[in-house]
Amino acid sequence: MKKTKSRGYLGSFVKSSIPDFGVSIFANAVCTLCTTVLPLIISFAIDSVVGNEPVSSGYEGFANALGGIAFIKSNLWIMAVLIAVIAVVNAAFTFVNNYFNRSGNEKMVICMREKLFSHVQRLPLSRGAMNSTGDIIQRCTSDITILSNFISNQLINLLRIIITIAVSMVFMFLLNPVLAGVSCALIVVIVAVSAIFRAVMEKRFKMCDEQEGVLSACAQENLTGVRVVRAFGRERYERDKFEKQNEYYTGLWKKTGVVTAMYWSSTEFLNTVQFLVLMITGTVLCINGTLSAGGFVAFLSYNALLITPLRELGRIISNMSRAGVALGRINEVISVPAEELGEYEGRLSGDIEFKNVSFSFGEGDVLKDVSFKVKEGSVLGVIGGTGSGKSTLAALLSRLYEPTAGDIYIGGRNVKDIPLATLRGNIGLVMQDGYVYSRTVGENIAIASEGAESGDVIGAAKTACVHGAIEGFANGYDTVVGERGVTLSGGQRQRLALARTLLRGTPYFVFDDSLSAVDNETDASIRENLKEKFGGATVIIISHRVTTVMDADEIIVLEDGKIAERGNSARLVANGGIYARIYEMQTALPEELREAERE
């Protein structure tokens, strides 16, 4: 089942390259015919043109076509020209073969990368998170290279190899069945030895590929987290960790190299033994008069022609396992069903409602039986300790994950029934870790809103209180932000992410701790701006900070995935529960400050 599916994917990758590969295979076949016909001509030349053997029945038509044996004997150049013509045809078709093979390969690689990349982008988060970035990168790059090289360098040659082997075998049996039988018996031994090595190499290559993924994940994580590594003085630890992994990976390749070397040397040895046995048997047959000198030369030529394709066949078989591993790894990604985005159906309206929602990442519930309602146009504040499930709540609303139990409704419609394009197009979610792209500040804000005017971008930046900071940059809105926004402060990055979401002007907003790195005063002015500009929007505002949520129409306090308290700020303070405690802690001035104020 899995195999058939992989082949199905392979078919879709190769589809656009079929015409090129078709031409390549045809040209390859012509080249093969050229090489397999040569020994016959040489045998004819030795026995009947240079020697005086009578023309055998198989060659009669050929000799007559060239003007009869007497004519050829007096015009030896005919044989030279014939061989030269074959060589030229061979060269021309070799060129055609290589050209179309390369172009087919390029088309296939582009197709594979595009398919894989666009699929990775649409993978559900719950599944996408299972692989590290380095691992995904390896699948999108080196696995594709392994697979495409195998197809264009080897699989396409399969026809040539089969033709060469078949034609050579047929002629060998026609030339002398006894000698052909001896040759074949030894070939069986060579193929069996190759098959044993193949099984060992398959295992080794798989291990190497897996470790390459671990190594690139290690390097990638290090580069991304370079600031943390430096700040904590972990360079040495990280370098040692990388070196250890690198050494292990290199060691694996060394071991694989030993097996590969053993494979080549043993087959080389067996080939020589086979040649020796043939030489002795052939010489005996020639002395007995059962084989002509020309026939023996032709036989040895065919035997030599056989050796390379047989080796290639061995290589194809061993590489097939490597390519099979690569295809399997690509298949693993591509067979995970991608999210179906559906159509954007326009603006949604109505209340948001969570009904008995529970969620688990695998072990233990992160959210437990959570129910609440946010009336259209109202603001819900969500407050709670670290790990209490606040971000998970936001992710469930946008269907980044699906609830394990319960349902979520918008305007009475179950979010499961709303196409993702519509759902996500209506919810402006500002994530906790505002991601900043390596582009200009302006592009970073406009990235999610196609065709946004610069006036709108500036408007959104002003609402998010980041306009002033941007103006302060050397190139204003055209300032390029470094990788992952390292040149921006945490607060600037958060406000940039906020402006990006505000620009979309969605009817629903979810701010997931999106102003945690902004000072209280700026936080207050942003909330003031939001009220002014987006007064009609339905807002869920998640925060650790009481001041951020205290103006909300309703506040829910999450504790350990459950709603511990709910109500407006005044009521919650009066209740004297968790909220009241947090309120007390965060709003009360330290005793010394109060005393200082009194003085």
Ligand SMILES: Nc1ncnc2c1ncn2[C@@H]1O[C@H](COP(=O)(O)OP(=O)(O)OP(=O)(O)O)[C@@H](O)[C@H]1O
């Ligand atoms: N992708 C994930 N896989 C497994 N567990 C996860 C994943 N994301 C979050 N969790 C776990 O789920 C729980 C809730 O996480 P969540 O991010 O919702 O908390 P939070 O309330 O937003 O915390 P914070 O205030 O620190 O942002 C935590 O225990 C966390 O470890």
Ligand SMILES: [Mg+2]
């Ligand atoms: Mg969170």
